[in-house]
Amino acid sequence: MSEQAKYLRKVVEDYGERCLRGTHKSPAGPQRIIAVTSGKGGVGKSNLVINMSIALASGGMRVLVIDADLGLANIDLLLGIHTRHTLEHVATGKASLEEIQVTGPGGIRIIPGGSGAQCLLRASEEERNALMESLETLEDQADFIIIDTGAGLSPNVLAFLAFVEEIIVVTTPEPTAVADAYATVKTIAYENPGASIMLVVNMAKDRKNAKEIADNISIVAKRFLAVDTSFLGFVPRDPMVVKAVASQQPFLLSYPSSNASQAIIRLTEKLTGVSRVASDDMRGLAGLFARIFHRVERGHIEDGLQQGRNPIG
Ligand SMILES: Nc1ncnc2c1ncn2[C@@H]1O[C@H](COP(=O)(O)OP(=O)(O)OP(=O)(O)O)[C@@H](O)[C@H]1O
């Protein structure tokens, strides 16, 4: 076994042990659905989603990742996974959710999005019902459902942000990314006032730098929006991330001793340390899609699609 593999095993064992000692949520705890979003694109959402999910899975959690990014296929590209079917095929009744899910590294399961999330919003009632049924089966098999929403405030991204209980907003230290992260927090405050908003600063210089940036967002959000945001953690700028992306491998597995991997473990520990009990009406993946479809029926999403409306003006 290589030194790297030994190291990862140790990290995973230590983490698993802490889970068993009850420092962290047990796999049998309540299911959590977490959307990962950002204002600006390219800030590191998909890398965060994949590596955090692998860290969760290594701690004994069953993790389902939904790639709801409507941009270029993201997660499958990052992982070099070739998928024939995506959510688009589910939306058009050509495949079931079970058929399209793929097993990724570290045992995480991935639902590839393609341009499917958009199609889902336009699906017929019959197609939606079929989808809801398969969602119910799927949601029983996951402790964590992590949704990569893609960047920006398009109606599709908003559809998810409006109805999940926990949202991670990713930014980098770059001023434009911070301004866009704040705009995202503002939209969440308007669309989903009860959501728990967690900030992650990626590509930061160090923890101090990240904390300062997160604190600035938190202070402004508190003062002007009366909204609480918490600092979940940071990932340093690390050349190993770029190397791992180039080889289509998650950095947590390729470079487990890298600074970025250590940061992911810390951040994941913090996430599992926060216990969250979903309110009854917010529970489950099928429930989430039911709320999204209801919103479509009320015309919110179609209106937004047609007019490019920004709900907060
Ligand atoms: N911590 C980091 N250190 C160095 N480079 C990073 C780090 N995180 C991300 N990157 C670089 O940024 C690129 C974009 O990352 P990623 O694809 O995860 O962003 P994204 O927010 O999902 O983008 P999009 O908005 O296009 O979906 C990566 O390919 C990598 O080169």
Ligand SMILES: [Mg+2]
């Ligand atoms: Mg992405």
